Amino acid sequence: MVNINLYLKNFKKSGDDIWFEKIYIKFLPKIYRFFYLKLFDKQLSEDLASEVFIRVYKNLRKINLNIKTFQVWIYRIASNLLIDHYRKKTGYGKEEPFEEKADALIENDMLIKNSPILKKELGFENFKLIDAIGKLTKLQKDIIILKFVEDFDFETIARIFGKKQSTIRGILFRAITKLKDEIKNNK
Amino acid sequence: MNEKTERIFNRCLKLISRGYSIQYCLKKYSRYKDTLEEYFETIKYLESLKNIKPKDINIKSSLDKIYKSVKNSTRLDKAISKSKTAAPYSGRRISLLKPAVVFIMVLVVVIFSFAGTVYASQNSLPGENLYTIKRAAESVQLFFYPESKKGQLHFKLLNNRIYEADRLIKNGQDSNMELIEELLLEVDEEYDQCKKYNFFKAIDEEETVTTINNIKNRYRNKYRRHDQDLEEFN
Numbered sequence: 001m002v003n004i005n006l007y008l009k010n011f012k013k014s015g016d017d018i019w020f021e022k023i024y025i026k027f028l029p030k031i032y033r034f035f036y037l038k039l040f041d042k043q044l045s046e047d048l049a050s051e052v053f054i055r056v057y058k059n060l061r062k063i064n065l066n067i068k069t070f071q072v073w074i075y076r077i078a079s080n081l082l083i084d085h086y087r088k089k090t091g092y093g094k095e096e097p098f099e100e101k102a103d104a105l106i107e108n109d110m111l112i113k114n115s116p117i118l119k120k121e122l123g124f125e126n127f128k129l130i131d132a133i134g135k136l137t138k139l140q141k142d143i144i145i146l147k148f149v150e151d152f153d154f155e156t157i158a159r160i161f162g163k164k165q166s167t168i169r170g171i172l173f174r175a176i177t178k179l180k181d182e183i184k185n186n187k
Numbered sequence: 188m189n190e191k192t193e194r195i196f197n198r199c200l201k202l203i204s205r206g207y208s209i210q211y212c213l214k215k216y217s218r219y220k221d222t223l224e225e226y227f228e229t230i231k232y233l234e235s236l237k238n239i240k241p242k243d244i245n246i247k248s249s250l251d252k253i254y255k256s257v258k259n260s261t262r263l264d265k266a267i268s269k270s271k272t273a274a275p276y277s278g279r280r281i282s283l284l285k286p287a288v289v290f291i292m293v294l295v296v297v298i299f300s301f302a303g304t305v306y307a308s309q310n311s312l313p314g315e316n317l318y319t320i321k322r323a324a325e326s327v328q329l330f331f332y333p334e335s336k337k338g339q340l341h342f343k344l345l346n347n348r349i350y351e352a353d354r355l356i357k358n359g360q361d362s363n364m365e366l367i368e369e370l371l372l373e374v375d376e377e378y379d380q381c382k383k384y385n386f387f388k389a390i391d392e393e394e395t396v397t398t399i400n401n402i403k404n405r406y407r408n409k410y411r412r413h414d415q416d417l418e419e420f421n
Contacts, residue, residue, distance in 0.1 A: 021250060032241040046241055050249060058257050129232045148233040153204065173193045180229045 004067045024053055030150055034078050037145055052078050072159045132182035140175035147172055195219050312351055313366040338384030345377035352402050364410055374399055
């Protein structure tokens with residue numbers, strides 16, 4: 001993680017693309033996973049991840065960031081892109097509130113459609129887990145993935161979603177309990 | 188029970204983030220060992236998702252794509268900003284504001300030109316173009332004036348008519364005769380109005396009457412003599 005701080009500093013200072021490449025290599029799998037675990041579409045996840053890095057490259061020279069603020073920033077970009085993608089898919093206008101229901105509908109639909117591919121790609125155990133994750137709300141899903149898959153601390157997650165750390169802890173516990181029960185029932 | 192489990196679960200997460208092992212947590216909270224084990228098993232499942240990675244991605248070509256796309260969009264941004272500096276009023280917000288600004292400007296110009304015309308007409312005499320505007324402005328003033336102060340306004344109008352008649356007599360043109368006669372009739376009318384509103388209690392009536400008579404005499408002297416000259420000529 002110390003390295004990322006160095007890459008950010010050097011890229012800002014020299015503007016050399018080599019530092020951006022290092023950041024890209026480190027964060028691409030994370031951002032790809034962020035999209036893939038919601039969309040279950042390989043190509044779409046790659047395209048969206050690429051779009052995130054286009055925005056990062058375009059603006060990274062203009063702002064001073066350290067590893068923590070960079071993580072918050074990049075995941076906010078990803079989160080906004082995902083919301084835009086859902087809006088386009090459901091035909092929701094920007095001024096309309098985006099409901100959790102519509103979100104869940106799309107995701108479940110995708111899960112069913114892609115289940116044979118997913119089985120092949122992830123293996124059976126993982127698929128059962130993803131099926132259980134699919135039953136969580138959007139926020140629960142985001143928090144659980146950032147905490148246990150991406151190893152983010154509570155402070156960063158709280159900053160990404162603009163919530164208190166205690167709220168994040170509560171949501172995480174409810175999500176993991178639900179997930180545990182789902183897996184238990186499916187066994 | 189659930190609250191307590193949540194508290195212990197969060198304590199365990201804190202310990203793990205500080206470098207303690209799962210085994211240490213299970214030993215420390217041995218009363219909740221079974222429940223905690225289920226949670227840790229779920230977390231283990233979740234951690235297996237770390238294996239999801241973009242496969243078959245060529246880093247170099249995807250980076251080139253990013254650089255190309257940013258270059259293109261930067262060029263586009265520059266072109267847009269250039270066109271904006273060339274025509275600063277072509278922005279969307281400005282185009283929305285434009286009709287409002289134009290309307291306000293037109294309104295200001297109309298109000299100022301109207302006020303200017305009324306002001307300019309104050310020194311006009313009968314027979315001049317602006318005189319109609321002067322009389323119209325006086326009528327409007329008379330209509331909106333409070334009833335208690337109408338005498339004062341009629342006195343002002345009386346003075347206006349005397350002043351106009353005086354100017355016309357001084358000009359001494361033959362064509363002014365009819366206009367002066369009309370003005371003198373109006374002088375009488377305004378005098379009556381002043382009386383009606385008891386204005387002369389506040390001001391010396393005799394002085395006004397003298398002024399009116401003076402102007403009438405001056406008119407008679409000038410134009411009657413002229414009439415006599417005409418009669419003699421015929």
